[in-house]
Amino acid sequence: MRELYQTHSIDAPNVLDDELDNAIKWQIKDLLDHGVDEVLVSHYRPSHPDNRAKQVTAVVVEKQLVESLINITRESGLLMESIEIEELSIGNALIKHLSEDKIIGFVGEDDKGLVFNFYNGGELCFSRHKKGRFMPKAGEGEFVLDTDQEAQEESFLLETQRTLDYVISQIFRRPLDAILLQQESEKSEALAETIKQLTETDVILISPKVETKQENSQAPNLAEVGLALGMEA
Template sequence: MFKRLRSARQETSCYAGISLHHDGARGALLRALPGDGVRIEALAEARGGDTRGEQIAAVLRDLGARRRTPLTVVLDRGDYALLQIEPPELPPEELTEALRWRIRDMVDFPVDEAVIDQFELPPSQRAGSPRLSCVVAAPPQRLDEIAMAANGTESRAIDIPEMALRDLVMHAQDDHPHAWLYLAPRMALIEILTGDRIWLSRQIELTAGLFQGGEPAAQDMDDLLLEVQRSLDYYQSLYATGPVDSLQVLGMSPAVEAAFVLSAAVYLSVPVARFELDRIEGLDGHDEQQQRQSLLAMGAALREMPCAA
């Protein structure tokens, strides 16, 4: 999402991704194989630590990432704001400052020095619908800390979970809209995609009970199903394109994924299935829980990989 901190791309076969979370950081080192194959070389995590920088440094060390390994770091949801707005009709050189002014009362941090980026949503087929964009804003202090921690790598980028999820599942896309639901402690992320185009991206607050072990409480699951259905309905209302073809579920807990798929098969009107990492080789060397907790890190690594395009 945000521009590369160093723009030169080096010829390499390994790519690293790190995703930041409220309880630490997860990392993945992927190797590009001939054709469009991908293999996991290493997964790592760092919990606790005094700073994000220390967590990133620990994950890079445990991954065995080399100096010339391209790295993408995915922000935690508390590190940035994502806002949907109607963008002003301005030339590109004036747009960033106009967006900064537009969102200044919509975030809880000063925007004067914030890093601003944006991506446009596809136009609606409904007559008279406004043009919409998603604006991403982040305080510079957190980005500077990440950049310093990644200083030993050759190519660096900072991204957001919304883009990491898109990059992870892009190979499974076709010309029809599909929904993807990523489940993590405290937050679910639902996106509707066609290829690399994001039609809808929405974060859903989750109750702690969903990830506390055992069978998720019925009320917690019902609340999540209701929010997912509202998101699907909003997509149809906004774009007037009909329903999505399917909903695929992935996340940091295989048990929660399985429970949602079972419940969704009863309550939702779209086909629902669990997303499988069938494109990536080397999964047998890592247990399922570790794989699922590293999904956004894998998506981050795929961002720079030529075969991901």
């Protein structure tokens, strides 16, 4: 789903709130893949610890895509209430692990690559997505050479350490209270222990359980789980 929209961190234009999205569109026009008349722009305010209220994250999506989704929804007899992005919907699936007085990191992987989300006071502060394959999946060990798995895990730890170093030194300026690691395979426990030793931070394995009555159906990813939970709230 990430390939369907763009995000850009910018300083918010000095305009009224009801004019903000349109002003953002023109501010980032040179960064767009389409013309300004062909896109829709929204935004959210990251929960920065130093209350950098001027910074926003712009979300850009092609107008034609949204119109198509609305038409499909209407033809199905449904009502579309909102469109969510993955960065925000993941937080709905993690809500019981987040706290108003804690800084929490999340490390996981979707079908495109690594996902790093960091929460301040229960709200999203910073998100990073690194394309590629990094985390070993359940049941794939017999098909992957040990050397390939070792290289994969080394790349995962390198990207994780690099991201943690950045958010701790440049954003929070203090250690995280905990790290949530998405459980992908039997190797996840070993990865969690390694991260704990490297960062001296508690690492909690999470694996949202989803029941389905459909045989051979693919389990939803964490963002999809969060989207469903957000609709129930």
